[in-house]
Amino acid sequence: MAAGEPKPFGLHLPDYPWDAMAPYQDIASRHADGVVNLSIGTPVDPTPQLIRSALAAASDAHGYPTTHGTVALREAISSWFARRRGVPGLDPLDILPTVGSKELVAWLPLLLGLGAGDVVVRPTVAYPTYDIGAHLAGATPVPADSLAELPEDVRSRVRLVWINSPGNPTGGVLDVDGLRAIVDDARSLGAVVASDECYGELGWGRWDPAEGGEPVPSVLDPRVCGDLHELLLAVYSLSKQSNLAGYRAAFTAGDPAIIANLVNSRKHAGMIVPYPVQEAMRVALGDDAHVAGQKDLYRRRRAVLVPALEAAGFTISGSEAGLYLWASNGKPTWETIGWLAGLGILAGPGTFYGEAGEGFIRVALTGSDERIEAAADRLAAAVH
Numbered sequence: 001m002a003a004g005e006p007k008p009f010g011l012h013l014p015d016y017p018w019d020a021m022a023p024y025q026d027i028a029s030r031h032a033d034g035v036v037n038l039s040i041g042t043p044v045d046p047t048p049q050l051i052r053s054a055l056a057a058a059s060d061a062h063g064y065p066t067t068h069g070t071v072a073l074r075e076a077i078s079s080w081f082a083r084r085r086g087v088p089g090l091d092p093l094d095i096l097p098t099v100g101s102k103e104l105v106a107w108l109p110l111l112l113g114l115g116a117g118d119v120v121v122r123p124t125v126a127y128p129t130y131d132i133g134a135h136l137a138g139a140t141p142v143p144a145d146s147l148a149e150l151p152e153d154v155r156s157r158v159r160l161v162w163i164n165s166p167g168n169p170t171g172g173v174l175d176v177d178g179l180r181a182i183v184d185d186a187r188s189l190g191a192v193v194a195s196d197e198c199y200g201e202l203g204w205g206r207w208d209p210a211e212g213g214e215p216v217p218s219v220l221d222p223r224v225c226g227d228l229h230e231l232l233l234a235v236y237s238l239s240k241q242s243n244l245a246g247y248r249a250a251f252t253a254g255d256p257a258i259i260a261n262l263v264n265s266r267k268h269a270g271m272i273v274p275y276p277v278q279e280a281m282r283v284a285l286g287d288d289a290h291v292a293g294q295k296d297l298y299r300r301r302r303a304v305l306v307p308a309l310e311a312a313g314f315t316i317s318g319s320e321a322g323l324y325l326w327a328s329n330g331k332p333t334w335e336t337i338g339w340l341a342g343l344g345i346l347a348g349p350g351t352f353y354g355e356a357g358e359g360f361i362r363v364a365l366t367g368s369d370e371r372i373e374a375a376a377d378r379l380a381a382a383v384h
Helices: 017-029 049-057 071-084 101-111 129-137 176-189 256-269 275-285 289-311 333-342 369-382
Strands: 036-038 095-099 119-122 140-143 158-164 192-196 232-237 249-254 315-317 324-328 345-349 361-364
Touching: 017 333, 017 345, 036 369, 049 275, 071 095, 071 249, 071 275, 095 101, 095 256, 101 129, 101 158, 101 192, 101 232, 101 249, 101 256, 119 129, 129 140, 129 158, 158 176, 176 192, 249 256, 249 275, 289 315, 289 324, 289 369, 333 345, 333 361, 345 369
Parallel strands: 036 345, 119 140, 119 158, 158 192, 192 232
Antiparallel strands: 095 249, 232 249, 315 324, 324 361, 345 361
16 A cells, blocks of 8 residues: 555455355356255254244334343243253343354454454364454454463463364364363463354264263353353354244353443444344243254254265264264365365365365255255265
8 A cells, every 4th residue: 555545444354265165156056956055054944933933923123122132031041051051040140142143253352352462262173253353353363272282472362262162163072171171271361261152952972962972061061160150151043953043043141240241332332132033032942842853854964964975985073063074085175175066065165264174174964855865865976
């Protein structure tokens, strides 16, 4: 920029990564039987009728909703934490609904008052919005799976640590001991731990209670954090468990002082979940049957995709929970993406999730039964 020229407007963030998929979308769309899109991971099954009815019943929303959420909603979230996440006695005051979880991930560093010189730690393979949130605040994102691996000059500047368990894209799960180690280390630094737990109901194998496993633990579980939620936030979304991606229905809970400050800041900024959506959330969180039914669908689809990918030469890593299979066939990521596109299949490039994702792809379970079967058939035909 020449001297005297006005600074261009805009935040100048990195290009949105998914835009790079356009050429592969074009290739896949030419398949005679249509594209099988297993890339983004958007739900394809209907929103349960009881939730849609709750939304409609609350549609006469002529007044402004409350930023903190209705008492009834926050009580429903507290009950859900006790019933489903092993977190008893959560004070409804320490809960805040958000406009989807991505919004909170992106704005949390700024709302916490972070800025230049502050460090935000996120997993080495991670959802890219953790980095974007740090950039929006002027802070520095640093990839690390343990605070102990950071040099002292970086550790001393850590103000926020993101946990993502179950992880996106890897499907890895931190057990109670793993969570507690991170919490204890972060607390010793005076850093906030924000735990993105959006896939917490979608454990498989040892993490699948319906098949004799144990529930995925929350950062607010007393076994992890003791009796206090100081410096801790749990973040959750109903997008996946209840097919509510289009509703932007999520919440965070934890440290009373942090939640109170977030409520105040969001009042000033007008960051409010619409009242009909709050009512839909309240009803959704009180019904476990639709969650179990949806998980059954994903369990069956997973059982089709895993052997199909393995027979095609892929190794599945992690993938203990969540809606994705983290897979590698030993070839560069974009070569594999191109090969799959030629079969009419779209997957997510592992490189979107950090340098450590090179060589991997992320395959979503969010296709209809028919599309999942089509993907399996195409993979089988390609290797025989």
